[in-house]
Amino acid sequence: MGSTNLAFVHACSLEELKAKGPIVARGADRPVVLFLEGEQVHALDNRCPHLGFPLHRGTLDDGMVTCHWHHARFDACSGCTFDLWADDVPAFDVEVRDGQVYITTRPRSGGTPDRDAKRLEDGMRHNIGLIIAKAILALQASGVETTAIVRRAALYGAEQRDGWGAGMTVLTAMANLLPHLKEETAYLALYHGVRQVAGDCAGQTPRHLRRPLESSRHRPETLARWLHYWALVRHRDGAERTVLTAMARGDTRDDVAGMLLAAAGDRHYADTGHLLDFTNKACELLKLIGAEHATAILPTVVGQLVGARGGEEQNAWRHPIDLVPLVAERIQPLQAHLQRPSNPAWSDNAALADCLLGEDPHAALDAMVDAAKQGAALAELTRTATYAAALRIARFGTVNEMSDWNAALHSFTFCNALDAAACRQPDPGLAASLMHGAMSIYLNRFLNVPPAKLPNLKHLDTLPAKAETLLTAFLAALDTRDNVDVAASLVARYLALEHGPRDLIDTLTFAVVREDAAFHTFQALEAAVRQFFRWSPRPEAALVLLAAARYIAAHSPTPRARHQIARTAWRLHRGETIHDNDGD
Numbered sequence: 001m002g003s004t005n006l007a008f009v010h011a012c013s014l015e016e017l018k019a020k021g022p023i024v025a026r027g028a029d030r031p032v033v034l035f036l037e038g039e040q041v042h043a044l045d046n047r048c049p050h051l052g053f054p055l056h057r058g059t060l061d062d063g064m065v066t067c068h069w070h071h072a073r074f075d076a077c078s079g080c081t082f083d084l085w086a087d088d089v090p091a092f093d094v095e096v097r098d099g100q101v102y103i104t105t106r107p108r109s110g111g112t113p114d115r116d117a118k119r120l121e122d123g124m125r126h127n128i129g130l131i132i133a134k135a136i137l138a139l140q141a142s143g144v145e146t147t148a149i150v151r152r153a154a155l156y157g158a159e160q161r162d163g164w165g166a167g168m169t170v171l172t173a174m175a176n177l178l179p180h181l182k183e184e185t186a187y188l189a190l191y192h193g194v195r196q197v198a199g200d201c202a203g204q205t206p207r208h209l210r211r212p213l214e215s216s217r218h219r220p221e222t223l224a225r226w227l228h229y230w231a232l233v234r235h236r237d238g239a240e241r242t243v244l245t246a247m248a249r250g251d252t253r254d255d256v257a258g259m260l261l262a263a264a265g266d267r268h269y270a271d272t273g274h275l276l277d278f279t280n281k282a283c284e285l286l287k288l289i290g291a292e293h294a295t296a297i298l299p300t301v302v303g304q305l306v307g308a309r310g311g312e313e314q315n316a317w318r319h320p321i322d323l324v325p326l327v328a329e330r331i332q333p334l335q336a337h338l339q340r341p342s343n344p345a346w347s348d349n350a351a352l353a354d355c356l357l358g359e360d361p362h363a364a365l366d367a368m369v370d371a372a373k374q375g376a377a378l379a380e381l382t383r384t385a386t387y388a389a390a391l392r393i394a395r396f397g398t399v400n401e402m403s404d405w406n407a408a409l410h411s412f413t414f415c416n417a418l419d420a421a422a423c424r425q426p427d428p429g430l431a432a433s434l435m436h437g438a439m440s441i442y443l444n445r446f447l448n449v450p451p452a453k454l455p456n457l458k459h460l461d462t463l464p465a466k467a468e469t470l471l472t473a474f475l476a477a478l479d480t481r482d483n484v485d486v487a488a489s490l491v492a493r494y495l496a497l498e499h500g501p502r503d504l505i506d507t508l509t510f511a512v513v514r515e516d517a518a519f520h521t522f523q524a525l526e527a528a529v530r531q532f533f534r535w536s537p538r539p540e541a542a543l544v545l546l547a548a549a550r551y552i553a554a555h556s557p558t559p560r561a562r563h564q565i566a567r568t569a570w571r572l573h574r575g576e577t578i579h580d581n582d583g584d
Contacts, residue, residue: 008095008102017041017101022056028105029575032092035060035076042076043092043103050086050130051568052578065089079107085128113142117152124156124198129562132198133191133569141573146190150175151289157197158296162207163303164278165200166519167193172285173526174513180505180529184570188513191566196519207300210237212244220251224259231263231306239263240302244295253291254425256298257283260305261421265433267310268317268324269440272407273414275301275308276433277523280417283424311436316443323361323442327435330365334372334435338428343375349384349540352376356388361442368438378426378434382419385437386531387540389415392444393524394547395451398484398554405554408447409524411440412547416527419534452485455492455546463490467499471507474549478511478556487553488546495542505529508548516558524551 011025017036024046025032033046033056044065046055053069060066064082065074072086079091090107116138123131139149150171157168171193178186223246230239246256257279264276279301286297311317312324348371355367371381389412396408415437422430464470474490477483494504512525528548535541571578 006093006104006106006108008093009105011043011101011103014041014096014099014101022060024054024056025103027092027103027107030090031577032103034094034101034103035065037063037076041094041096041101043094044074044076044079045090045092045107047089047572047578048072048086049081049089049134049572052572054579055089084122084126085130087128087131087134113139113144116142116144120149120152120194121156124153124194124201125160127198127202129191129195129565130569132195133566134573136187136191136194137569137573140187146175146178146186147288149190149194151293153194153197154285154289155293155296157201158207158300160201160206161204161300164282164300165197167196167198167200168285168300169278169281170196170519170522172281172288173522175288176284176526177505177509177529180502181509182506185506185510185513187570188563188566189509192513192517192522192562195562210240210244210299212248213241215245216249218245218249220246220255220259223251224262227259227263228266231266234306236303236306239306240299243299243302247295247298253283253286253294253298256294257286257421258425258427258429260298260301261433262427262429263305264308265430265436267308267312268327269311269414269436270308271304273410273417273437273440275304276421277413277417278304280421284420311439317439321361323439326361326365327432327439330369331432331435334369334431335428337369337372338378338426338431341375342377342380344377346371346374346376346380348374348376349380349387352381352384353388353391356385356438356441357391357445357448358442359445361439364438364442365435368434378428378430379419379422381434382415382422382430382437383531383534385434385441386412386415386419386527387535387544388441389437389444390528390531390544390547392441392447393551394454394488394543395448396550397448397450397452398482399450400447402554404447405551406520408444409520409551411437411444413523413527414440416531420530452550454543455485455489460489460493460496463493465497467494467497467503470494470499471503474507475511478553481557484550484553488550491546491549492542495545501532501536501545504545505532508545508552511552511556514560514563515556516560516562517555521552521555524548 011034012023017023023034031046032043035042037060048055048067050070050072053067055067058065058067060076063076065076073082074089079089081088093104093108095102116135120135123135153171174189174193177189223242226242227239260279264279282297282301286294317323352367352371356364392408418433418437470490474487477486512521525548528544531544532541
């Protein structure tokens with residue numbers, strides 16, 4: 001595409017270019033390198049699009065520019081790369097007049113939303129982080145709403161992988177956090193979400209499309225019974241066609257989601273809680289990108305629904321105490337109480353949480369039923385269970401094995417997903433899953449033996465008082481391993497001084513998105529932020545964020561390779577010269 005509407009500026013003389021070799025001129029917002037080959041002059045952005053190395057230190061041969069750092073090769077005329085991982089380099093129009101070389105101040109082909117959307121899909125298809133990061137930044141600069149970027153990534157993930165992946169959970173979790181984040185942290189969070197989806201889809205079999213039944217006369221309760229049956233006998237085709245039929249007959253997103261969540265509760269704490277969490281995240285994703293995409297998103301969890309392994313199949317749920325019959329005999333009474341009008345005055349959250357954290361599974365289950373009998377609403381029970389699960393993390397003893405952190409985390413994210421579902425649609429059918437959550441908290445009691453001490457606010461006076469200093473110290477603590485308690489103390493001090501939560505949430509998020517974090521860490525962060533707002537301004541809110549800080553600190557630092565890529569794209573997008581000391 002020509003740039004006839006762009007101004008030309010003088011760069012150098014043709015004789016100077018012949019005598020000196022590559023010359024660096026200045027464009028409107030970036031350095032521009034000029035190469036001469038024969039009688040033809042080429043002008044390119046002097047920053048290699050891979051990591052910003054100065055291209056004037058490379059070579060031009062046979063119409064091909066080679067960057068000497070990682071040997072990326074580019075067509076000198078168009079700037080297009082022969083090595084997809086490097087990305088195209090912007091090219092500028094050139095005119096030679098009376099022996100003088102003139103260049104346009106801006107590249108000849110600027111990005112358009114359609115072109116940048118295609119670049120995003122290309123980056124995801126080839127799983128190239130740099131292309132993904134640049135495409136996100138270009139789309140945002142063009143005024144494309146973040147929701148549209150999330151939607152494009154989500155639909156790609158739904159099509160290119162046969163089932164819900166961890167990347168879709170990360171994408172949804174980060175999208176949920178975006179309203180609470182500052183510009184750069186929000187970009188990094190979105191980049192991680194999209195990149196994780198791309199990684200999940202790489203080398204995977206695309207989803208096999210199934211069709212709804214050719215009838216819309218089935219009653220919702222019939223379809224619900226069928227779904228329970230297909231999940232029981234592990235029949236994916238039957239389950240997915242049933243879900244598609246429910247949507248085809250016009251059932252709402254929430255109705256179909258409720259059917260899936262109820263079926264997910266047929267197996268006790270299925271897949272250590274991931275099944276319920278993933279199903280809830282699919283529902284949250286639809287709220288973000290639009291209910292009209294339900295037929296693409298909701299069926300992605302059906303494969304895990306029919307294939308999940310439940311706690312009833314595992315030894316810990318059967319021995320030394322068989323928890324399965326204990327749960328079964330209390331589900332119906334709990335459902336009956338939840339079907340009655342709730343009592344808004346119920347407020348015994350602390351007593352119920354203490355019981356859930358106790359040593360007696362009978363007492364924990366009975367306390368849940370009694371609370372419902374006293375009028376506790378479903379959402380109050382799920383909120384309290386989530387808080388109790390968070391305390392398992394806040395009091396996690398670091399003498400445990402590293403992998404044990406995830407045992408505590410699974411309970412927390414399971415209960416948080418259950419709480420989100422209850423807030424969205426308080427269905428008594430969630431009673432079974434609520435009992436399963438209570439038992440997962442009970443089974444994790446060994447993780448608090450001995451319990452880690454919560455920071456004593458009276459003994460934190462030696463820490464700084466300024467908010468910015470505390471947040472900087474928190475990030476610095478995560479540069480070194482084994483600083484779990486230090487990180488918790490800094491967060492406790494920050495909250496005790498009643499500094500604003502937004503900067504803390506942004507810092508916690510940045511602490512995660514600068515790492516090569518596993519998806520569990522993203523789960524921990526997002527669930528904690530959600531629960532913080534669920535409990536605020538009560539003191540429980542601070543303890544939930546403290547739990548997240550401990551988990552994040554335990555899993556830091558990492559190599560931070562993804563952050564380097566994202567930061568390079570950020571700096572190139574802003575027109576920065578990354579390699580200042582290039583020897584010239």
